[in-house]
Amino acid sequence: MSTYKLYYFNTRGRAEIARLIFIAADQKFEDIRYEHSEWSSHKNEMPLEQMPVLEVDGVKLPQSGAIARFLAKQFHLAGKDNFEQAKVDAVVDTIADAMTQFLPIRFENDETKQIEMVKNFFANELPKHLQNLEVLAKQFGNGGLFFIGNNLTWADLLFYEVTETLLGLNKNALDNHQWLKQNRAEVEKQPRIAEYLKNRPKSQF
């Protein structure tokens, strides 16, 4: 039985997907959260001086995508065979493509510029990624409400998590995407996730 320690800032960000996987799988982990002021004294403990980092039986693993995929595979939330796991990875990569465009907005300091970037993102960028996600769900979802194979996988959890942030900025972001809204509703009502969402600290990102 392995011991797991997850290191990140005290926010959702790039670690929340890992936290959701632990919760969905009902697995214990040490949820270490550093305030920004603490982080500089711990930076050189991390392989790439970045977080999140997952420590498994004392060995450190960086990179949020690698961490989440590892945990999903450990806890059977990654797809039931190699090809199904590939479909899950394809959906995850498509979600990541959308968020890569979002990232410069998140870190823009000029407020006026940021508002403009947000408007442009939701009007001109996000729609094609949402369209792509619906295409993949129709191809891989076996007619159900989850992205792949009619079972919850970390692709559903990741979509839930990133859209939490997007909906916080624009509550109408999914209005033209019924299937995606239903997918989120399905994730939210999983018992352990519902409990976790009720109790977790609120954060904008």
Added chain:
Amino acid sequence: MPSYKLTYFNGRGRAEVSRLIFAVAGEKFEDVRYEMDQWPAHKAEMPLGQIPVLEVDGVKLPQSAAIARFLAKQFHLAGKDNFEQAKVDAVVDTIDDSFKGFVPTRFEKDEAKKEELTKKYFGEELPKHLQNLETLGKLYGNGGHFFVGNQLTWADLLFYTFAQAWIGVEADCLNNFSWLKKNRAEVEKQPKIAEYLKNRPQTQF
């Protein structure tokens, strides 16, 4: 025995890592290559209107990383257990981080701006990522020349092909990174890879 069809442009780009995986594994596949003017006629055939796409027994899979990881797992080039696969994924994610800043420097149309972006990328950005890759190689490589566990994995193949793109622009970019140079040399001398490199089409990208 599954049938594999890989569709991409007539170039290395985001498909070459998969072609290298097939070559190392000694596995057959249909290597479909579109010239730029042929592509528009086929765009609508692809799930997300993008390539590369891998077709496995008639089912199409988009997203270059999902494709490569699937093939690597099929042919035992992904790491020997879940945690080792996670280390490979962490290296792959770090290689991707390195490559992100490179793409805009290639597509910039303003010559003066392109030169400035390229100088900044090779002078300031890439070295940080290469340092991180050497850190991971030393952390996970068990003292050998490959990134993870003293064996060739797709992380080594991905680094090989992306670094070729960098070297094409800036021949000296690995001069301060002897571990990474040795890693590429080790990849190049694998018999099946040496053979493949000798015979593959020479393309612009």
